[in-house]
Amino acid sequence: MFPSLTARRGVAWRSLCAFAMRFSVLVSILGALSLTACMADDDDHSSHQHPGHVPQGTPPELPRLQSKPLTRLDTAKLARSTARMGDVDPTGSIERVSGNRRITQKVLLLGATGTEPAYLAAKAALDRIGVPYRTLLAANETLTDALLSDGISQCHFSGVIVATSSLGYVNPTSGAWESAMDPAEWQSLADFEAACSARELTWYGWPGAEYGLAPAGGFDWTTPVDATLTAAGKTQFVRVRDNATIKYRNAAGYRATITNPSTTTALVTDAGGVLVAAHTAPDGRELMISTVDGSPYLTHSIVLEYDFVRWLTRGMFVGKKRAYMTPQIDDLFLANDMWNLATHTNDPTVQFRITGTDLTAFSTWQRGFQQRLPAGSSFDTWLAFNGMGTLTSEYSDTTLLAAARTAGNRLSWMNHTWDHENLDNATRAQARAEVSDNCRLANQMRLARFNCNELVSPDVSGLNNVNALAGMVDSGVLSVVSDTSITEAIRPSNPGNNPSFNVGRANPLNPRIYQVPRHPTSIFYDVSTPETETDEYNTIYRNYYGRDLSYAEVLDKDSEFGLYYLLQGDIDPLMFHQANLKNYGNGRSIYGDWVEAVANKYLTYFDAPILTLRQNGISGEMQARGKFNACNVTATLVEGLAPTLELRTTAGCVVPVTGLAASSYGAVETYAGEPTTSITMGANQTKLIPLATASTGLTR
Ligand SMILES: [Zn+2]
Helix, strand or coil: CCHHHHCCCCCCCCCHHHHHHHHHHHHHHHHHHCCCCCCCCCCCCCCCCCCCCCCCCCCCCCCCCCCCCCCCCCHHHCCCCCCCCCCCCCCCCHHHCCCCCEEECCEEEEECCCCCHHHHHHHHHHHHHCCCEEEEECCCCCCCHHHHECCCCEECCCEEEEEEHHHEEECCCCCCEEECCCHHHHHHHHHHHHHHCCEEEEEECCCCHHHCEEEEEEECCCCCEEEEECHHHHHHCCCECCCCCEEECCCCEEEEEECCCCCEEEEEEECCEEEEEEEECCCCCEEEEECECCCCCCHHHHHHHHHHHHHHCCCCEEECCCEECCEEEEEECCCEEEEECCCCEEEEEEEECCCHHHHHHHHHHHHHHHHHCCCCCCCCCEEEECHHHHCCCCCCCCHHHHHHHHHHHHCEEEECCCCCCCCCCCCHHHHHHHHHHHHHHHHHHCCCCCCCCEECCHHHCCCCCHHHHHHHHHCCCCEEEEECCCCCCCCCCCCCCCCECCECEECCCCCCCEEEEEECCCCCCCCCCHHHHHHHHHHHHHHHHCCCCCHHHHHHHHHHHHHHHHHHCCCCCEEEEHHHHCCCECCECHHHHHHHHHHHHHHHHECCCEECCCHHHHHHHHHHHHHHHHCCCEEEEECCCCCEEEEEECCCEEEEEECCCCCCCCEEEEECCEEEEEEEECCCEEEEEECCHHHHCCCC
8 A cells, every 4th residue: 555655764763762662751740840840959870771861860750849837826926807798998999889889800810929838839829720829928028908809899909819817938038937028018908808808718827816727736747647528528528439538648738627617618628627627707707628738749739729719709710620531552553662571671672562462452342441431521531653564574463453443433643753763853745745645544443532733733733843844734733742941941942841721832833733742651661561661660760769669650650740730730741652552461451550650549539530632733722721811801790780701812722611600601611511712812802791699690
């Protein structure tokens, strides 16, 4: 069928082995590094095949920010009471906000210095979900009445996050531990909250009387605490599973008792006390407090963040959050070199290519796995294939191709080029042929869901070669993957990481091609069994852990990254390779083991769907998120007999509003029982969206 093409098969694709060996080590280490920038240096000198420029022995674990107890500040000095609405305000300040208010749907995030882990956790949550917010670091900036409202009818925020109760910090002048806000600022905040019906969430707080709580003992960051939702908590934390065990780890905190049940409700508790509570202050202000520390990397913090934000915004907010998992398996139909258990190195003399039995077992496993996922899930695995590997002149085994045909619609396919020739020095014609020859074969074989406009280039090559890019465009390519481990520092001209959350990059040499950043995992390209995976992992990370890990431990460690991506709502695809699909026994593969390890952890917390998008779908979401980040959306709740949501943007973008079902104004998608309306906005456009009175959630 393609006899002339086989001639192009040089040594290049076979040498992917040597490259990919380094690559898979490098990406694992750098992938971890990008998450561990704030960790202390370690003393690991694991030397296995690290290229010279790769930092040695970076831990293959998520970072741990130091979590400290809170030093109690004297709240008597921090005035927090206000007159009730309608009362005469002796200070004559903000309580004049009255009548039909205009409430900007924006969160005010208060930190002391901005280094508090809880502050970083809250900021990361708002960034990921896409909620408009403004930060104020009280050590550097004064909170004024004018910043909060116009004192007449305009409220500048709809909710407040206080990173740590009392915003304690070491005053650099006095050396004393004190609140970064003075009593007048606390009073302004309370006045504003009362006047504007703004809820206040304390991400990590001391359980004081101002929350209707009393302390019942503290714990340090080494103490594991397993907690559950109370009945009230189940109604408040709608995305978290009712029966979830919330595992607080690596975080200091306090247990509390409720001093006044008529004003304070426990939401999360363990056997020893209350860990999250809601409180209504005498002046009507609504407060929520978590008495356990958080950080952007801690599971419990990310698990709870969506419902924290949902409560703070009364269930309607700009932004959205989904769980995505999009694995891509490279090199289907090709063989590659494998890890040698005897020498503990990659061995080019050992070549392996999965068979039809492996592919069929994988397909069977995937169907079973899909059935275990929550309703609405769309989990799928994308197989990036090289058509040359289907030729019997290349591989005598015919079972793999037969199994691919038999699987039909049950497998999803994408382009990895005809013969895996590295495209860094390809001519336009060569690149065009590499892409389009494979498209022709895919169409001839009727490979399900294949589209020539999506490409995983071999070794992520060709992205800095203007000729190769032109050849890709000639063939209709719209999106390629980039490598998240290639940071700005490594390649300033065209980094492969996300410039911001869930955003990729238009290729700088050819902006018609969008680069979708893809995460590596520690499931190495050259392993197919638990034994080889574990041996390679231990060879690389033995010095870090100080011992060898078992296969179960390797899966447990590396699935933390997959869980982290899922919990964050990270949309980047994940990289795996054909050898990982081998049926090593009982229909199992190390790829399937990794996916299940991730999903099993996720499913203990959530029954929200796990979504897989095809590459151009991810590209579309990323481009939309990039435009959204740049369009300066302002959403304002306008009160009145017919309340409206007023949207303004300075540039064209699509604004997702969760908690709003307004099909006349945009597509409404329901996820985990909540609607999100995607509203298309033009430059400098204003749209007024009528709201049902109930949907504002305001009861004043
Ligand atoms: Zn490949």
